[in-house]
Amino acid sequence: GAVVSQHPSWVICKSGTSVKIECRSLDFQATTMFWYRQFPKQSLMLMATSNEGSKATYEQGVEKDKFLINHASLTLSTLTVTSAHPEDSSFYICSAIFSGRPLYNEQFFGPGTRLTVL
Amino acid sequence: AQSVAQPEDQVNVAEGNPLTVKCTYSVSGNPYLFWYVQYPNRGLQFLLKYITGDNLVKGSYGFEAEFNKSQTSFHLKKPSALVSDSALYFCAVRDRAAGNKLTFGGGTRVLVKP
Numbered sequence: 001g002a003v004v005s006q007h008p009s010w011v012i013c014k015s016g017t018s019v020k021i022e023c024r025s026l027d028f029q030a031t032t033m034f035w036y037r038q039f040p041k042q043s044l045m046l047m048a049t050s051n052e053g054s055k056a057t058y059e060q061g062v063e064k065d066k067f068l069i070n071h072a073s074l075t076l077s078t079l080t081v082t083s084a085h086p087e088d089s090s091f092y093i094c095s096a097i098f099s100g101r102p103l104y105n106e107q108f109f110g111p112g113t114r115l116t117v118l
Numbered sequence: 119a120q121s122v123a124q125p126e127d128q129v130n131v132a133e134g135n136p137l138t139v140k141c142t143y144s145v146s147g148n149p150y151l152f153w154y155v156q157y158p159n160r161g162l163q164f165l166l167k168y169i170t171g172d173n174l175v176k177g178s179y180g181f182e183a184e185f186n187k188s189q190t191s192f193h194l195k196k197p198s199a200l201v202s203d204s205a206l207y208f209c210a211v212r213d214r215a216a217g218n219k220l221t222f223g224g225g226t227r228v229l230v231k232p
Contacts, residue, residue, distance in 0.1 A: 006161075032218060043208065043222045044162075093161050097218055107220060109154070109162040 006110035021079045021113045023094030029074035030096035038091040050077045084117040120145045120213045124223035137199040141209030150212040151192040199230045
């Protein structure tokens, strides 16, 4: 149980286009999802916290107009990278919190999406 | 603010030997502590966590970690390493009073040689 999926697993796009990444909790309801980005050989950096039915909370330095997050249901959050540029190329990972006990508040991570912007 | 330090970028160990990956943390309150493992181009897999109770926590794949409050450490250990344990390991902390945000250490690459 507690499986999180991401789609697509990898994407290549042209500079200036927008890319949408989906994060789904497959067998549980996730009241909160998180979006991270990871550069090669570096740690995960939290970009934003996504709560179902409300606006996402962005970390300092993350452009909310560039990285649009929508959490429309308890099992789906989407991250849209708008007007992507090569510097947006990264590995994007989502996680979801399972609010039921005994796994209360534990984060489960998706497999990641590798974005390459040409 | 909460922070995590993993002082070693890489740990090399021979197969069958004990493996230790170090982690120290800083939080203002009581911590939740986690270890995750990441294989190339994959997301994070949960290994173990400390919430409360026994300071020695046993997790997946034979890993364990000891919570040491006085030293603010949560080192990951495995008595006998396998080549398949070669991966990137992350320690993470969550301040119980600061919501659900996880703060990750920089990661330690483990290389187990046959």
